[in-house]
Amino acid sequence: MLRDTKLAETTTLPGLLRHWAQTQPDRLAFREKDLGVWQRFTYRDYYEHAKDFAYGLLALGVEPGDFLAVASENTPEWMFSDLAIQALGGACIGIYPTNPWPELRYILEHSRSRIVVCGDQEQTDKVFDAIKYEGELPHLEKIICVDMKGLKHYPRDMLMSFEEVSELGRSKRAEYGDRFERSIDALTPDDPAIIVYTSGTTGKPKGAMLSHHGLIWGALRLSERHKVDETNWEVLCYLPLCHVAERLCSTVMQLVNGSTVNFAESIDAVGQNLREIAPSGFLGVPRIWEKLQYAVIVRLKDATPLQQKVVARALELGRPIARRRLENGGRFASLRDRLVYALLWLICFRPLQKSMGLDRARTMLCGGASISSDVLEYFWAIGLRVYQVYGMTELSGISHSQYPGHTALGDSGPPLETYDQKIAEDGEILVRSPAVFPGYLRNEEATAAAVVDGWMHTGDVGVIGPDGSIRITDRKKDLIITSGGKNITPSLIENRMKDSIYIREAVLIGERRNYLTALIQVDYETVGKWAQEKGLAYTTFKSLSGLPEVRALIEGEIEKVNREFSRVENVRRFDLLTKELDHDDGEVTATMKVRRAVVESKFKDQIDAMYAA
Template sequence: MSLKLDAIPGMTMPQVLRERARLHGSDLALREKVRGLWQRTTWADYYEQARLTAIGLYALGFRPGDRLAIASDDTPQWYFSDLAAQMLGGAGLGIYPTNPWPELQYIVRHSKARFVVAGDQEQTDKVLDAQANEGGLPDLQQLICVDMKGMRAYSREGLMGFDDLLALGREREAELGAEVDRLIDAGQPEDTAIIVYTSGTTGMPKGAMLSHRNMLSNACDIARIHGLDARSYSVLCYLPLCHVAERSFSLVQQIVTGCTVSFAESVDTVVPNLREIAPLGFLGVPRIWEKMQQSIDYRVQDTTPLQRRVFNFAIARGKQIARRRLANGGRFASGGDRVMFGLLWLVCLRALQKYLGLNRVRTAFCGGASISEEVLLFFWTLGVPVYQIYGMTECAGASHSQRPGATSLGTSGPLLGVFEQKLAEDGELLIRGEACFQGYLFNDEATEAAYADGWLHTGDIVQIEDGGELRVMDRKKDILITSGGKNITPSLIENALKDSPYIREAILLGDGRKFLSALLQIDLETTGKWAQANDVQYTTYRTLAENPKVRELIAGEVARVNDRFARVENIRKFEILRKELDHDDGELTATMKVRRKAIEAKFADEIQTIYGDAA
């Protein structure tokens, strides 16, 4: 007996979790590495821990309609807290662990969250700083910390450990358990389940409210399209859970499919953890896929000449096969291609897959931002099927997905079945459907603007290919129009620049100007390796960025990119940034997206150097 996908969108997430525990109680649900050993949590334990958390929160005063903020790295307690809030008819919202206390303060205060779960001492200190400064957190009633290490001297007024919360749940279970069970039963699919604060590239973050139906219908559609179930899907949870993508593809997709989720020790140990658990599925943002490709490039440089020749031959032949395979919907275009790939896999590609921990992956996804076609082609060359997805917070994570039969390079696949779509006159994508969000918390004006004419305005300029696949051109607000009236799509040129192993970030300039230019951030690791190999001395990022030989290197990379584009799209001048872009300095969002306006203001001197007084 199993849960049917068609029935799940009519439930709440706690109700689905309860069914999983009833049907598959002894099966493995969660794994977390503690002191070097993987600790296992069954479905029965998973539900029981979330329920005890809910009872503890109810005893502390959490009631239907309340909101629980979670500031923590990914842990099982993140899941327990999120689902506990939902069990009580409330909503969970995440805060990036990298957010400084003023950003945490804004989100907790704006959401009027009365309860906060902090992951450790660092996150607890941010909450305490937010309480003590600039108006504090007037609605906060209880702070709960998962890892109390180093906090023995802290005042316990308004602060308790997560283990103490579970103990309170056990202590009050006989008294309050029936009421919590009643609240779980009373939950409705249209109830707000989670609130996701957008990354705020153009202003302060907005809290997008998503219902149980929004999240579950979206996850069910993806599971149906890709054939995901407990036998074919397992994942590593490592991206911040406050982002809708990780929440959707690990927590929600898990209860939908019944798969196993393993928690990475940290974002820095993703590849080692992948090698250990060898998951069947994997979600990566562009930067993760780019770093994986670069890690192979580094490794190859340290091999023997014979090994490098074998690698170069395998990749060159494999790319030809991969291009034909992608054009054929992900299937080998011929028996000859299948045989040749098998030989390349035995000789070289198998070892590369194992090195990355992707040797068992059946379904991988790439989303979150635009990515170079060359990066995706590389992983298909290795034999790792990476399907590009498109979506946004306001559509529960994904609205389009590549899939077997729809894998055209550079597209994000056809529309999911839970949506409708149309294009505005200027090419902006508009969507609507049962997975579209309920609106922005305490911001009716922004909600009305997002839902103009009854359609969700995505802000992206797109093309719909003949086969129905979506090709994203760029953000509507990012399109550049030169003084000559030429419309330029920045992301195409920026991604081409970032194909270079030596360029980490590229910001195209030229709106209202006579020519295009770029601000470039070099990649410290790869450029540093190049510098060592070429006897270029440096001590810091800045000394490396200011070195004339490095400028020559980057100029060559820019020239290579210019050869791929029309003359009007060529970069005439560039400046190498003398510092790395940083979230703490307001130059990047928490999801590492570039804040263009902030950068243009902060690096006005560099832009003046490029353009002078020229218009």
């Protein structure tokens, strides 16, 4: 971590980049895999590439206060664009590469971005589709594409390659002199650095403006909590960089600590890239942790019977130890537990960790949604201490985190240092911190509703434990009130159903109804493998969901969950979705959060059938 924390708290992200480029220019900043070989970028490379691109933007007429959007998979060019526009006094806006063109258009139009950087032909096509079908975007002046493959015959009046802009910048170095450095010096910590558009689960996405100060503050406090520095925070960057958690834990933590970021080839290659890199730090959303666990289960099926028995027995012994550790703040509950675990680690758990690529990991975090207690317990059992975190875009990322001494299942840990918290009368969690965002872009009304007297109204309902740890129970707007007046917390029941490896998504229905029902999306991968093992034939997601045996399988899983809740909280009926909920169809957001109103509208016939007499 930057030893002069006062400097870090009073500088900007481009200021931190310049610091590392000047003090340790040969330190490794990025790795990106190209044609099977990991290519290296030092902090000098990072700084010089950002400078060239910034000068290219200057030559195109970009001015302080302008916005640049990026629609791309994670690459070094993403970050060169990000730091270049920030250094010029502007802000960067990330657009999920999975966003359909209408959502991309809304963000470009609302933000009034002058430049959009696209990763490839697919993203470039979305911009041209947005213009073709809805008319011009009056503020958009240039489309800059990183990978020009397939774009040879595209009109070039608006389109340039990333390399062309960088080359233009290099040609302007003599003319512009030290303008890049002077521009960085003119920045203030309170200037907006990035704008993150919220998921838009209940309406149009809002552009949350995040300042240099807020992002750096959050990264410093998280680094302090987990004793992170340049030696123990090499990470794999795989979540979209427009996601605030990835931005904080990869690129901002990188600049605060002078550490290394490795760009994953794709979300499907995360497992392989983890094994190649063996990072020392790792942020995973629940789905990633579930996939890592499931990958081990699948590989074990090809192991010898003896190996399978050894692993099964090791987990049988390790899980109770893990449970006691979690209840004991992460510490072994007894000398016997410590000795038994040491033996299990030598025999079984060490190779399991290595097979995941997490044998060198020292700081592992899980955030973004609730994770199954069973999954979390599994990783603790094999010796991987995964700490749950909580945060939101408007808090510049992570605001709460578990750490040794605070590891209770279901909690997200106490607030980071300098963060205050309290519970409002209606149960909503309020947070106050220097990292609270300055407001939504061009939306004063929403800003005033979100931040009152310095307190961020998170929209989450929860409780605070004796040690200050926070436990989220639901979203404030998602509470279900049945026709009998019973308040139901849907996320508790939905998350328990999703603890099943066979259930990918569960949407609880019951607002003003006599009883609860659920729409269930099966997990195509795990249920598909189950069906193959049973000799059941299927060809598509629809045909798999339509199998009577699959319905019986899910019914059994729901019955297990029902036994954990009161009668009024039981799911009386359910139906299986015949398609996967899809971002392109507007049913989920880019971060895979369910848009309940859309789902209830689209599947109204199925819902009505569950309530038919």
